[in-house]
Each structure stands twice: as C-alpha cells, then as structure tokens.
Amino acid sequence: MACKPVLHYFDGRGRAEAIRWMLGAADVEFDEKLYRTKEEYQKLVQSGDLLFQQMPMLDIDGKKMAQSRAILSYIAGKYNLYGSNLEERAWIDMYTEGLNDLNSLMLPYFFMSGSEKEKQEKLIKERALNRYFPVYQKALEGKDFLVGNKFSWADVSLLDVILAMEEFQADILQTFPNLQAFKKRTSEIPTIKKFLKPGSKRKPRADEAYVGTVNKILFS
Numbered sequence: 710m711a712c713k714p715v716l717h718y719f720d721g722r723g724r725a726e727a728i729r730w731m732l733g734a735a736d737v738e739f740d741e742k743l744y745r746t747k748e749e750y751q752k753l754v755q756s757g758d759l760l761f762q763q764m765p766m767l768d769i770d771g772k773k774m775a776q777s778r779a780i781l782s783y784i785a786g787k788y789n790l791y792g793s794n795l796e797e798r799a800w801i802d803m804y805t806e807g808l809n810d811l812n813s814l815m816l817p818y819f820f821m822s823g824s825e826k827e828k829q830e831k832l833i834k835e836r837a838l839n840r841y842f843p844v845y846q847k848a849l850e851g852k853d854f855l856v857g858n859k860f861s862w863a864d865v866s867l868l869d870v871i872l873a874m875e876e877f878q879a880d881i882l883q884t885f886p887n888l889q890a891f892k893k894r895t896s897e898i899p900t901i902k903k904f905l906k907p908g909s910k911r912k913p914r915a916d917e918a919y920v921g922t923v924n925k926i927l928f929s
Contacts, residue, residue: 723765733910734901737788793857811870
C-alpha cells in the first residue's frame, strides 16, 4: 500500500492551504508535519530535503516536492483536475494565476498592523470587486464550472478565495450572482463538502499566535 502524502508547513493556512484544498478536492488522505519551533524547521533545512529552503513541501509518490505552484499542478494532473487538453490547461492556469494574485495580497495582510493593515484590506477588497471577481462572474455565465464545464483546479481555487474574501466582507458576493450560485453548487460536491466540515485539515484564519510562530521561526 502506498504511503499517504505528507505536507510540511506551519500550523496555519499560508501558502499550504491551497494544497490542502486540492488534496481534499481529490479525496486524498494526507498527513501533516506541522512546524512550531525554529529548531524543527532548521532540522528540516539541514536535512537537504527542502529545495530552496522554503516550505511548503509535499512528500508524495516518493518525491519531496517544493514550490506550491509545482505541487498544485502535480496534484491537478494526477487526479484529473487539470482539463482534458492543452487549451483547457492554459485557461485553468490563467484562472488560477489570477486567483493567486489576489491571494498574494491577502497573505501579507495578517503580518501587518495599524494603518498599513487598514490600507491593505481596502486594496484587497478593491481588487476583488473591480479586477478579479468580474472576470469569474463573466466566465461562469451559463456554466457550472470555469473550464470545459468540468470541475477542475480552477474551481477549487475560486471557492477557496471566495470563502477567504467573505472573511473580510461577508456580503462581498452581493453583486455577483454567478459566484453566489457557484459557491453554493461547489460546496455541495462530496469531496469539497467533506473538506469544509469541522475536523478536516482545513486551517482557520491566521491569528496572532500563528503570526507569532511564523515570525519566530523565520525571522528571529
């Protein structure tokens, strides 16, 4: 029997959460090695297993994979979430990269404070409402899914980002009916429904304890 994949990261979302979402969507059981001390992290770095000395790392199929984009594309290809031809893959890449751009605005937000944090929150909402969500609203016109009318990596990424954005503003989808319907529809897909239930490996929104741990491990 093949060993379960093992995801190496901090005990929080960060750049690993998209990987958790993808494994969940593919109904893949996986373990986690969560790093809570600088000593644990340095031991991993010194082992030579951590390419570029950065997490996340996914130990899967005998490979110790680094770089979240590479990990996600591997999972998508392995579990039939990456389209059926080259053109569909290109569209999936475009949609996921757009969502990654928006997510990249959210990641540093939790490490900011004061007016800088307030300014970043305004930027996140403005970009979601005026640059990114309109694209996905249009793409879902008359369709259930973004690409090939088949559930893919792009849909997993979109639902992940939608739920994260609703943590900033609960009614952020009010002018995007297609996204509202998409959220409802995809949340009922059995593997996604399972991942959204309490007790899954989905992590909560970053709090002060998580931020403190990451800062201590990486920057102290």
